[in-house]
Amino acid sequence: MKFNPEQVKLETREDFDKAWSQCAKYLTPVDEGKDYSIKMERGKPHPVYETMNRLREAYLNMGFEEMVNPIIIDDVDIFRQFNYEALAVLDRVYYLGGLPRPNVGISDERFAQIEGIIKKPLSAEDKETIRAILHKYKKGEIEGDDLVADLAAGLNVQDSKVAVVIDHVFPEFKKLEPESSHKTLRSHMTSGWFITLGALVNRRRTPLKLFSVDLVFRREQEENADRLRAYHSASCVIMDPDVNVEHGKAVAAGLLKQFGFSQFKFKPDEKRSKYYTPDTQIEVYGYHPALKGSNTKYKDGWVEIATFGIYAATALAQYDIPYPVMNLGLGVERLAMILYQAQDMRDLVYPQFKEDWEMSDEELAHMISMERVPLTKEGHDLAMAIIATAERNGNAPSPCAFEAWSGSLNGRKLRVSIVEKEENKKLCGAAYLNEVYVYRGDVLGIPLNNPKFREVQEKGVRVGIRYIDAIANAAARNAEEGIYETAVKMSRAPGDVNIVIDPVGLRYIQGKKRRVDFRGPVFTTIRAEAIE
Incomplete structure (x- = not known):
């Protein structure tokens, strides 16, 4: 399992013990002399917000300043911006109401x-x-x-x-009953840009380069694979006396090259919105090598990704803006679909509602853990000592016994050993070093370096738990609780070796009719005895 190298430092061993006992399922302990710390596993970002962050960085890299545009727009502004197209635009907006x-x-x-x-x-x-x-x-x-x-x-x-x-x-x-106001939810980032630029035109020097990545809302009749009622627009403007269409092309290329697009095509947008100057509304098509031959509708590698244009002087005049303004916008969710090669925007944005849900092997691996773990620093040391002793002596012929640890545990002095009394055996059974892997939805405990499981070991996800690791932790927890013998014979299920799969993971495995196979001869006995 992968862990963030960042560590949280703890002042005392008591702090360490408390953190370990409360968070053992989620944290990895590190004890280096007096340097007590815990490692925290890195979380998982949502594809949309990950793409948003990358877009923000891309705009900042190009010298744009980030702004927050108004999200609630009076319908008077829609008429000022869209002229006789306003009624058509307003048909697509959400009016705000209240009781x-x-x-x-x-x-x-x-x-x-x-x-x-x-x-x-x-x-x-x-x-x-x-x-x-x-x-x-x-x-x-x-x-x-x-x-x-x-x-x-x-x-x-x-x-x-x-x-x-x-x-x-x-x-x-x-x-x-709710009554509607004349306030609307922003349906175009353009609606906010006119208001923002109108407020800044007499305060800021040109060229003024601004961007915003934020929500917009459209009153769609229905949502589908390519369209949502609420989505994010990554939009920018350049206000300058000399700005023109060529600047739009340069911004589009500079922005999208940071996402791996290598070639671009520009063609007039047939929609021809009235808030743009005629013949300046341009669609941007980009070529992404990763899309070539992919199982998406963009398998030729080309995709429409953005639109830009020069705001109409008549619309700018409504806000006393005397300079030309270039505006470029792209849908964050559309870009995320391309980057993650998603087929359906709804599944990408709202995976929690997907009926036929999928779990990656890595996600499933994160749902596998040890059921019982020690609650004290001494218990943790005991578990590590048992593991080291088993690794050194697991194949020793029996009868035999190897002391693993001695010391004080919860106020009791103990000696802990791994033992095997029967003759003609080994200290530990053949499967004691089996390691847990997830491969294609199967959860398997496999012997390493066995040709039969080479594909699982090479292509599967390593959970990071061996049978002996889990058994040793269970033995240490038992010793803390006054249970002085832990014995595992044949393993048939995860619980036999102190391993548990989260119920969510189990439901997924069962629903997909995948396997959980933990069979194997473990035959390991760990015994503790009180000493004076």
């Missing part, structure tokens, strides 16, 4: 209902408190998520009782 604040009247009958729920009479001051708080709520001076708490504090009763009051006494709250 209106009800005008709640309070009669004597309602006051009586409230008294019945809170189990105490309301004074004239209490009644006025209720009226005042509800009036402030109606005016927006009190937020909806504070209403219950404010009423409870004003009446000196529990929040739960006020929640019942609102539910039973004021049906107006239940009958509320």
Whole structure:
């Protein structure tokens, strides 16, 4: 298993023992004299966010400054930017709505209902408190998520009782229907760029080079393999008196070369959005060698990856922007699909919802661990000593016994040995050094350097646990708990050698009808005895 070389330093051995006992399943202990530390395994990034980070670095490498554009756009701005195309654009946006604040009247009958729920009479001051708080709520001076708490504090009763009051006494709250505003969720990063550039035009020198990688939202009729309702746009602008289409080509090439694209084609975009100057809206096609011959729709190696253009002067004038502006944008999810050779955007972005889910051998390997491990530093030392003794003497002829460790464990002085009393055998059985591998969804305990398992050893994922490793850790944990003999004969299942597969991994293995094979003669006995 691969671990991040970064280590968390611990001040004392007591800290080490505590971390080891609490996190042994997830951390690798390191004990070098007084230098106690733990290694933490590196996490796994999501393909979309990994691609986003790479895009951010690519833009920064090209001298662009990162910005956060407005995500909530008034529909007035859509009309200013898109002119007579605005209605078509607005058909694709999400309008933001909210619940209106009800005008709640309070009669004597309602006051009586409230008294019945809170189990105490309301004074004239209490009644006025209720009226005042509800009036402030109606005016927006009190937020909806504070209403219950404010009423409870004003009446000196529990929040739960006020929640019942609102539910039973004021049906107006239940009958509320959301009302739309004129605010929309950004459907094009362009909508935010006009507002941002309008704010900066008199504050910043040209050329102004900005980028943003962020969410946009489209009210699609349905989501499919190539289209989502919420996705990320990696967009940039250059505002400068001399900017032109050639700058767009240079930015596109400079950006995409950082992702392995080697050749580019540019052709006019037939959509011809009105916020672009006529004949400046260009589609960017890139050639990626990794796509050539791939099992994707881009098997010829060419893919449409970005669009750029020069904003129309009429649209820029709506924001008092006197300079030409080049805008380039690409979909992060589309680029991630190319880089990860995914067939369906939904499966790439939301793998947790994929019906026919797949788990890589590496992922499955991370779901295999030792079930019982020692909880103390001395227990860990004992396990390591057992392993070293078995490695040195495992093939010694029996009857025999080899002392592995002696010392104090949880206040008891112990001597621990590996023993085999029967004659004409070996200290350990033939499978004691079998190592756990995952190969094509099978979980196997295999003897190393056996030609029968050469393909598994060369192409499979090594878990990093041998039978003797797991058995030694179980023996050390047993010794900590006062159990002084640990014996394993034939292994038939992971649990026989103190190995456990996470239930998620087991469900995957069973669902895919793959194998778990831990058979083998282990015949290893570890015995502890008290010493004076």
